[in-house]
Amino acid sequence: MSNLEQYIRTVNDYPKKGISFKDITTLLKDANALQLTGKELFENAKHLQVDKVIGIESRGFMYGLWLAMQINAGFVPVRKPNKLPSEVFRQEYQLEYGVDTLEMHVDAIQKGDKVLVHDDVLATGGTAEAVSKLVEKAGGEIVQFSFLIEIPFLNGRSKLDGYEIKSLIQY
Amino acid sequence: MSNLEQYIRTVNDYPKKGISFKDITTLLKDANALQLTGKELFENAKHLQVDKVIGIESRGFMYGLWLAMQINAGFVPVRKPNKLPSEVFRQEYQLEYGVDTLEMHVDAIQKGDKVLVHDDVLATGGTAEAVSKLVEKAGGEIVQFSFLIEIPFLNGRSKLDGYEIKSLIQY
Numbered sequence: 001m002s003n004l005e006q007y008i009r010t011v012n013d014y015p016k017k018g019i020s021f022k023d024i025t026t027l028l029k030d031a032n033a034l035q036l037t038g039k040e041l042f043e044n045a046k047h048l049q050v051d052k053v054i055g056i057e058s059r060g061f062m063y064g065l066w067l068a069m070q071i072n073a074g075f076v077p078v079r080k081p082n083k084l085p086s087e088v089f090r091q092e093y094q095l096e097y098g099v100d101t102l103e104m105h106v107d108a109i110q111k112g113d114k115v116l117v118h119d120d121v122l123a124t125g126g127t128a129e130a131v132s133k134l135v136e137k138a139g140g141e142i143v144q145f146s147f148l149i150e151i152p153f154l155n156g157r158s159k160l161d162g163y164e165i166k167s168l169i170q171y
Numbered sequence: 172m173s174n175l176e177q178y179i180r181t182v183n184d185y186p187k188k189g190i191s192f193k194d195i196t197t198l199l200k201d202a203n204a205l206q207l208t209g210k211e212l213f214e215n216a217k218h219l220q221v222d223k224v225i226g227i228e229s230r231g232f233m234y235g236l237w238l239a240m241q242i243n244a245g246f247v248p249v250r251k252p253n254k255l256p257s258e259v260f261r262q263e264y265q266l267e268y269g270v271d272t273l274e275m276h277v278d279a280i281q282k283g284d285k286v287l288v289h290d291d292v293l294a295t296g297g298t299a300e301a302v303s304k305l306v307e308k309a310g311g312e313i314v315q316f317s318f319l320i321e322i323p324f325l326n327g328r329s330k331l332d333g334y335e336i337k338s339l340i341q342y
Binding site: 072 | 235
């Protein structure tokens, strides 16, 4: 069991009434908690052979690049629409109401690349599933999904069947 | 002189006609260039005593957290409006047409904290200046502005008078 949970702040009724938001900024600003979290993410990934780490905009950019440095991989940002300047793969995904889109440069992942995907939270799994489709389009192979936080009752794992999934804290 | 420039892709007429956009994704996806860039950012910062590293949303989140880990500081995201869940300081800044706003949690920086501010690009300096005002409101002291890229003809340094400014690549 991780004791990182003590550093996370719960903000009630954010972003809307009835939601308890898990705020990682109180963990990040604490130099010791920042190191401890990195150490645990690295422990989960250090045995893997990884060519690229994907970080999902925007909180996934934080530990995403750090993980890439630790395991000697390249770093690839997956971004919200119209943020990447060159040619992209696009993938829509379902929101509670409506759809959203993620984009990745077509030259970001080479065919056969082993890919680790990092984000801060696994909730419904919609964004993670969209990333799996982007990596598939590019011909890469995802070797791990790595999250700080997982919210099991939202059942995001059901959208990522067959993939290795690691999370440090479960609520 | 840095030879990181060779890894940066110039995208012409992005985001609008006449602009030559400097795309760092081609540097980030190359594992060797990613390491080399980190090494140079760290060389510029390793002699400093730093309590917090600020990363400016969203590309500043990438090497920002990595730098915080390297120099044993906490990491603080400065974000676009309405992204941070708890109480914030707000700072408006001027765009070419209109204004924009940045926010930082009021409890992110303690009075007297030494702060390193990181972003990918120093252009007109508007966002960097806004961050300097946020840190001032919190009672912190900025010991360095750290950028990957600087575009000297836009004269961002003029807005950051009196601060130490480091950039790895100048265009």
